[in-house]
Amino acid sequence: MTYFIHIFLNNIVPLAVMILIGAAMFRAFRLDIKTLSKLNFYVFAPALVFVKLYESELSVAILGQVLLFFLLFFTAISVMTELFVRIRRYKGGMKGAMRNSIIFYNSANYAIPLNQMVFVGDALTLSVQMIVMMMQNLLPNTLGVYNVNAHKSSWKEILKTVAYLPTIYMIPLAFVLRHYQIAVPQPLSIPLHYIADGFMATALLTLGVQLGGMKWAFRFSDVLWSNFLRLCMGPLIGLGVVWLLGLHGVMAQALVLSCAVPTSLSSVLLAVEYDNEPEFSSQAVFMSTVLRMFTVTLVIYLLPYIG
Template sequence: MTYFTYILLNNVVPLTIMIAIGVILYRAFKLDIRTLSKLNFYLFSPALVFKMLYESSLSLAVLGQTLLFFVLFFAAMFLLMEVVIRLRGYKGGMIPAMRNSVIFYNSANYAIPLNQLVFVGDAFTLSIQIIIMMMQSLLPNTYGIYAVNASKRNDMKQTLRTILTLPVIYIIPIAFLMKGLDIPIPGPVYAPINYVSDAFIATALLTLGVQLGSMKWTFNLTDVMLSNVLRLCVGPAVGFLIVMLMGIEGLMAQALVLSCAVPTSLSSVLIAVEYDNEPEFSSQAVFSSTIFSIFTVTLVIYLIKFIG
């Protein structure tokens, strides 16, 4: 009950309030969602990724094992989604939209505070989650955008040019390089980075609210619920199997399984809005998975206690 209450009060309720504010602002002022989307892609998200990587403490051993787990998990979920997509007969933009709603998950503003609650501020488990967050920041800005453009048969050179304009693919190596070489950042420069990174969560949630406020609420219940089940139930089950196969135990195993259990990432909505690819489905998948995660994440937290 403690975990349930914490997740409800500290994750779902604040997220829902911010989303509701976005809905209200759209209804009142008809905010331009594409401007909000570009702010997220080109300013707020890169600043958050840089700050978290620059300030983190990552060992090479933990980095290598976590990256191997992530690659195996991503490959397994990708193959599973290919089977689901073929069985459901999805066409066009719905293919990457459904895939993105399952393989991209909220590894930053949901998973990091959750990790620190469950493991009581443990620096080791936090470093694992930060590595997952790094990969979940990189993939939507590369593969996610590629898949959406490919589904629309857009010119691949133009698609690659679009990907190469995204700051986050440069921010990650720069952050690691500066951290590895112990390059200090002057206070007058670091202060704006802090301001901008702190604004990411609010802006991303407002963007989701604006999208929800502007769309027609015609729920495709079957597809949204299928996405939720695959993300919230199948995801952590696959993570558990991979941990078992890799022979990982203890806190690391628990942290990795928990990292797979969080709801759909806001990045799937930002991609959908930016490239006009099933934004209604993507918004509904994010919103509903966040609500249902109250129950599913609580169950996962209970079950990982039995991982040796």
């Protein structure tokens, strides 16, 4: 019970406070959600990805194992999601919104602190989470954009949209600079860190603003299905892939934990930016953020039995 309360006070309450501040700011000042969304997409997210990847220490062996795991996991959860979308017969933008709410998860501003709390600063598990974060930051800016635009745009228009997103360029740039040990000039490094440190606050405030302006007529069936597939089936599929690959120890535990985190704020940002089911996306993120208190706690409790 003490551990349960600790997780609640240190992981749930702080995020809820930030979201509530965003909602209150919308109610008081009617903040422009589109402006906040663009700040997240074009300023804060690219800086966060660059800084985290540039400063991480990833070996080739770990990189290969984690990428293989992620490829298998992502394929499995995507197939499951596609079957679910077809069974439920979703139409138009709802198909893309549901896909994004399940396959994109909060691998940065929630999963990294969670990883370090559970594994007490372990460098190996942090490296594992950094690779997952890298892939999860790349996908919303490519596949995620496609998902929310496929029903209303051509491939050419979608590719043009993706090409203008800076995050996809930050990933190779960070790896190249780190590989050749090229230092980032101090006048650029300092503002990059300031901006990266502001990502979590800005993203949560943006979610709060979106929640503050939405109609609170919850689509419980769709939202709860999304949360079940993300929070329950996600770690189960991750566990299956870990066993398939024969992975053990803290690396296997870190990979399963990385699959258990709630829906990414990126799904809301994509929904707002491209006007595609923003209310469902906000509700899915909000509810998964609340329900993770129970599901993530259970996964953490079961981790010693994995490796």
